[in-house]
Amino acid sequence: MTIFKGTATALITPFVDDKVDFVSLENLVNNQLNSGVDALIVNGTTGEPTTMTHDERTAVAKFVLKLVNKKIPVILGAGSNNTYTAIEYALEAESLGADAVLVVTPYYNKATQKGLIAHYETIADSINIPVIMYNVPGRTGVNMLPETVKTLCGHKNIVAIKEASGNINQIMEIKRLCGDEIDLYCGDDGIVFPCMAVGGIGAISVTSNIIPKFFSDMTRLSLNGEYETAKKMQFSALPLINALFCEVNPIPVKTAAYWMGLISSDYMRLPMIKMEKTAVLAKAMKDFGLDFKVKE
Numbered sequence: 001m002t003i004f005k006g007t008a009t010a011l012i013t014p015f016v017d018d019k020v021d022f023v024s025l026e027n028l029v030n031n032q033l034n035s036g037v038d039a040l041i042v043n044g045t046t047g048e049p050t051t052m053t054h055d056e057r058t059a060v061a062k063f064v065l066k067l068v069n070k071k072i073p074v075i076l077g078a079g080s081n082n083t084y085t086a087i088e089y090a091l092e093a094e095s096l097g098a099d100a101v102l103v104v105t106p107y108y109n110k111a112t113q114k115g116l117i118a119h120y121e122t123i124a125d126s127i128n129i130p131v132i133m134y135n136v137p138g139r140t141g142v143n144m145l146p147e148t149v150k151t152l153c154g155h156k157n158i159v160a161i162k163e164a165s166g167n168i169n170q171i172m173e174i175k176r177l178c179g180d181e182i183d184l185y186c187g188d189d190g191i192v193f194p195c196m197a198v199g200g201i202g203a204i205s206v207t208s209n210i211i212p213k214f215f216s217d218m219t220r221l222s223l224n225g226e227y228e229t230a231k232k233m234q235f236s237a238l239p240l241i242n243a244l245f246c247e248v249n250p251i252p253v254k255t256a257a258y259w260m261g262l263i264s265s266d267y268m269r270l271p272m273i274k275m276e277k278t279a280v281l282a283k284a285m286k287d288f289g290l291d292f293k294v295k296e
Helices: 022-034 055-070 083-096 113-125 144-151 168-181 189-199 212-223 227-244 253-261 278-288
Strands: 004-012 039-042 075-079 101-106 131-134 158-163 185-186 202-205
Touching: 004 075, 022 055, 022 158, 022 185, 022 212, 039 055, 039 113, 055 075, 075 083, 083 101, 083 113, 101 113, 101 158, 113 131, 113 158, 131 144, 131 227, 144 168, 144 253, 158 168, 189 202, 189 212, 189 227, 202 212, 212 227, 227 278, 253 278
Parallel strands: 004 039, 004 202, 039 075, 075 101, 101 131, 131 158, 158 185, 185 202
Antiparallel strands: none
16 A cells, blocks of 8 residues: 655645735645655645644645645645544545545654554544554654554554654664565655665655755655665755754745745744744755745
8 A cells, every 4th residue: 555655745834924825835736746746745744734723724635635636646644642633634634535644643642652552543443545654753752663663554554654753773673673564754854865775665855845856856766776876865965954954844944945936925823933044044055056035
C-alpha cells in the first residue's frame, strides 16, 4: 500500500486579511504540480491547522483535492491529542476522497508507548484509507520508539511513518526491525539523503514549498541509486534548509514563499508572528540562487 515514492510537500496555508487566500493556494499547488512533486500534504503542521477552524480546514482540503484531481496523491493531516477528534478528522478525510491521512503522535498528553499503540490502532480501525504515522518529538513532547513502530506496522491500514526525530540511529533501528513492512519517509529536510540511503523511500518536506523541483530531483536520484549526485544536492541545500528552520516552522518558509511571489502575504495566525531573522533567510536564499525580493 505504498502511497508515494519521492517528495511530498507539506503545504503552507496562505492567508490574506486573516482569511484563507485561495488564489495564492491555487498558485502554490499549480507550482507544485508543474515541478513534479509526488504527493501533497494538506493541513499538516506546516499548514497551521491548529489555528484554523474546522470549516477552514475542510474548505482547504476540498479545494486542493479538486484542483489536484487525482494527478498525485493528496494526504490530509488528521492528528490531534484527542484520539476521538483524530478519528473525526480521519473519517472526514476519507469521505472527501483523500488518498491517506497523516497522523501526528498526540501532543502535550505525553502518552506512553502502549498509549501510542492504542491511539493509532483505534484510528486505523475506524477508516479504510492508509495511515502515515508522524513522529516529531521536538514538537509533541513524545518520541515513538522503533519497537512501537514495529508493533503498529502489523496493522493493515498503518503503512508508513514520517520520521522527524532527527536521530539517524533511530531511523536505522526502525528499518532494522520493520524492514519492508512499513514505508519510511524522512521528516527532516536536512537528512533526506542519509534517510533514503538506509532504506527510506522519500521525504515529506517543508523546503519543497519553495524548491519543489530540486527536492523531487534529489529524492528520485536517491531512489535510483545515484547517491553521489543526491549527496551533493543535499549538501548544497543545507544552508538554505538551516535558514528555513532558524525560527519555528512555518515562519521562515512562509516568508520565503512570499518573497518569491508564490503567495500574496506572509501573514500567520497567532501565536505565529512575522519573521525576525530575515537577514539570515535572505542571505541563504541569495546564496542558493533563488529569485526573490525582500518585502516588509
